[in-house]
Amino acid sequence: MTTPDDEIALEQQQVDVVYGRLDELRAQTRSRLAAVRREGPSGSPQNRSERDAFATLYEDRLAQLEAVEERLVFGRLDLDDGARRYVGRIGLTDEEQTQLLTDWRAPAARAFYRATAAHPEGVQRRRHVVTRGRTVTGVEDEVLDLDLLDGDGDELTGLSGEGALLAGLRAARTGRMGDIVATIQAEQDAIIRSELGGALVVQGGPGTGKTAVALHRAAYLLYAHRRLLERSGVLLVGPSRTFLRYIDQVLPSLGETGVVTTTIADLVPGVVASGDEPEHVAQIKGRAVMARVIARAVSDRQRVPAEPTTVRIDGRTVVVRPQDVAQAIARARRLHRPHNLARVAFVRDMLSRLAAQYVDQLAFDVPPDERAEILEDLRSTREIRIALNLAWMPLTPQKLLADLYAKPWRLESAAPQLSADERALLAREPDAPWTPADVPLLDEAAELLGEDDQAARAQARVAAEARQREVSYARQVLEQTSAGAFVSAELLADRFSAGGPVLTTAERAAADRTWTYGHVVVDEAQELSAMAWRALLRRVPTRSLTIVGDVAQTSSAAGARQWAAMLDPVLRGSWRQADLTVNYRTPASVADAAGRVADAAGLPRSPLTSAREVPDALVVTRVEDAALTSAAATAAVDALRAVQDETGAGRVAVIAAAGRVDELRAAVEAAGGERADQRAPLDLDAPVVVLTARQAKGLEFDHVVLVEPGEVLAVSAGDLYVAMTRPTRALHVLHARGLPAGLSD
Numbered sequence: 001m002t003t004p005d006d007e008i009a010l011e012q013q014q015v016d017v018v019y020g021r022l023d024e025l026r027a028q029t030r031s032r033l034a035a036v037r038r039e040g041p042s043g044s045p046q047n048r049s050e051r052d053a054f055a056t057l058y059e060d061r062l063a064q065l066e067a068v069e070e071r072l073v074f075g076r077l078d079l080d081d082g083a084r085r086y087v088g089r090i091g092l093t094d095e096e097q098t099q100l101l102t103d104w105r106a107p108a109a110r111a112f113y114r115a116t117a118a119h120p121e122g123v124q125r126r127r128h129v130v131t132r133g134r135t136v137t138g139v140e141d142e143v144l145d146l147d148l149l150d151g152d153g154d155e156l157t158g159l160s161g162e163g164a165l166l167a168g169l170r171a172a173r174t175g176r177m178g179d180i181v182a183t184i185q186a187e188q189d190a191i192i193r194s195e196l197g198g199a200l201v202v203q204g205g206p207g208t209g210k211t212a213v214a215l216h217r218a219a220y221l222l223y224a225h226r227r228l229l230e231r232s233g234v235l236l237v238g239p240s241r242t243f244l245r246y247i248d249q250v251l252p253s254l255g256e257t258g259v260v261t262t263t264i265a266d267l268v269p270g271v272v273a274s275g276d277e278p279e280h281v282a283q284i285k286g287r288a289v290m291a292r293v294i295a296r297a298v299s300d301r302q303r304v305p306a307e308p309t310t311v312r313i314d315g316r317t318v319v320v321r322p323q324d325v326a327q328a329i330a331r332a333r334r335l336h337r338p339h340n341l342a343r344v345a346f347v348r349d350m351l352s353r354l355a356a357q358y359v360d361q362l363a364f365d366v367p368p369d370e371r372a373e374i375l376e377d378l379r380s381t382r383e384i385r386i387a388l389n390l391a392w393m394p395l396t397p398q399k400l401l402a403d404l405y406a407k408p409w410r411l412e413s414a415a416p417q418l419s420a421d422e423r424a425l426l427a428r429e430p431d432a433p434w435t436p437a438d439v440p441l442l443d444e445a446a447e448l449l450g451e452d453d454q455a456a457r458a459q460a461r462v463a464a465e466a467r468q469r470e471v472s473y474a475r476q477v478l479e480q481t482s483a484g485a486f487v488s489a490e491l492l493a494d495r496f497s498a499g500g501p502v503l504t505t506a507e508r509a510a511a512d513r514t515w516t517y518g519h520v521v522v523d524e525a526q527e528l529s530a531m532a533w534r535a536l537l538r539r540v541p542t543r544s545l546t547i548v549g550d551v552a553q554t555s556s557a558a559g560a561r562q563w564a565a566m567l568d569p570v571l572r573g574s575w576r577q578a579d580l581t582v583n584y585r586t587p588a589s590v591a592d593a594a595g596r597v598a599d600a601a602g603l604p605r606s607p608l609t610s611a612r613e614v615p616d617a618l619v620v621t622r623v624e625d626a627a628l629t630s631a632a633a634t635a636a637v638d639a640l641r642a643v644q645d646e647t648g649a650g651r652v653a654v655i656a657a658a659g660r661v662d663e664l665r666a667a668v669e670a671a672g673g674e675r676a677d678q679r680a681p682l683d684l685d686a687p688v689v690v691l692t693a694r695q696a697k698g699l700e701f702d703h704v705v706l707v708e709p710g711e712v713l714a715v716s717a718g719d720l721y722v723a724m725t726r727p728t729r730a731l732h733v734l735h736a737r738g739l740p741a742g743l744s745d
């Protein structure tokens, strides 16, 4: 019989071989990159762009090989037929193409996450290989073939790789999310590998791994449907920029850098939504009815004048007549094109009517070339331009919306569905900054307005022909090089033809408002308004979506308490739901207390089982009102001492209602909590942060000091539920006033 030490030594050999191969591949890619770069900037433009394309390709590949260093190998499957299969971050073969490591996303790795004693899927033993750096520090076996099992078996908890999992859950937090690839649980794996098509809603209580699952699913889909998704791209939408920074290392560590991440506020390139507004105003802007308001605001800008306008031109008179304008508007509308594009037809129609008036006044027949000149003269006559613009104004989305908000009569005409009070709430100065809730409205407006794309369309025709030539050229290039394993001819052609700096799919997609993605992942999706959904769905016409959230954690007034109420109208009932039920983050006693609070507040809470308990995880302390701030600061600094390890990992959050944040920050600093740049966006690297529940959404900390929970509840019950479920080790509640129901008993 082998001892654990023998097993560790055995695994070390295999791990050494795999890292050796990784080093070889890195060296190979580096030297290819150096060779391409050595060729320098000479040669034809075609040669140069080809070299640039290969250089970025090798850079990407190198970045991928560098990013998978940590826990490259983490699993082994011993199969019924005696074969062994190692599972890791990426797939690797040796020079003879023998598989050294199976990519965790490959079908051959599925059993690592799914096999159970009841359904062993051809697996006798599943082994978790635990490494630190490149050294194997432990192995953990689960025997799935019951005939091989001696003793009671180790399948009792239902958690797979329990030791490795619990070690991961216990580890001090760093302020950045890590991947869970070594310990994905079966219910999570089923979601990650769920088919690409259709909209999948993942509902789960706090800490059930929704964000982790969403990110691993994005990586899985890119692997399993690479040909389809590498060119259309995958979009991941998160609740805030802070959150995006919190998760930004996860996908690269899974070998994927091609996902575009954004927030709803950043969805429209060129629009900076730096403004703030009360929740109830944002709620109005988020209502589905605003789509009709915007549409009406656009059609209001196609207007028949009350009076005719008479214009003298070269001694003759033309009249912009209301009835002509009415007819030209009606005709242009029948084209069903966006406002700015249909305007081209309107103007053409009006000019030819005016030209006819002009020609009628001439005593001779006008040859065609002179007629064109007359049209040009009319077009460039100032009064005519003004009259036609008043009838059909060329507009940008920003101008449309700014005018709508700034002029009460415009809003009254466009938004009869809103009450006068509601309309008054929307009023704003024309140059006020945009808010996040304005962004979906600007997107809606951009869609209805369109851009005058005549030139663009002509260019597109030429580009399509050029593209044909580039793809076939790229195919030839790939046949002559070894790059075909990790890039398609279409993608390489994209890079050849990008012109200027070589852009990746993600870069091109992020810069283009009208880009349509192959798949969209939405996290904290319960917060999205109806208008935000419209903006998102425009970007994924195939409706291939992963929608992740928890309807009990909703804080925005425009968000959802029920998935069906939110999604049925936008997805016409066509979506499927999967549930996550195990809380991995929060100790059981803290999760239970949060559950009681949520139930007392009537939140639609998902059932939750906690993966672990931590002794004394929940502490509730009453202090005098005057001592509350300093007590919180002391508690935070003491907690930091307890949780911080020698590497500097270990994070503490003080969560309170917005009105207390500044004072608490100053107190934490005075108490010796390290000074950090606390301005927005939040500094995730600070060991102690003071923030509101809303800012804490999606994040986690080792220890949370929750100050005056009654005040957080007064803002929203969802916020209190979020705040209580952020810690991985302990929740310390400090209060001077009464406790919310559920916490007090």
Ligand SMILES: Nc1ncnc2c1ncn2[C@@H]1O[C@H](COP(=O)(O)OP(=O)(O)OP(=O)(O)O)[C@@H](O)[C@H]1O
Pocket: 165, 168, 169, 178, 179, 180, 183, 184, 185, 188, 204, 205, 206, 207, 208, 209, 210, 211, 212, 213, 550, 553, 584, 585, 697, 698, 699, 700, 725
């Ligand atoms: N299978 C797993 N193995 C290891 N850690 C896991 C696993 N699943 C979840 N976790 C950990 O549990 C914590 C919570 O995960 P995550 O943030 O994805 O949950 P969530 O459901 O999005 O939470 P919330 O809704 O509260 O924001 C993270 O630290 C995550 O790494």
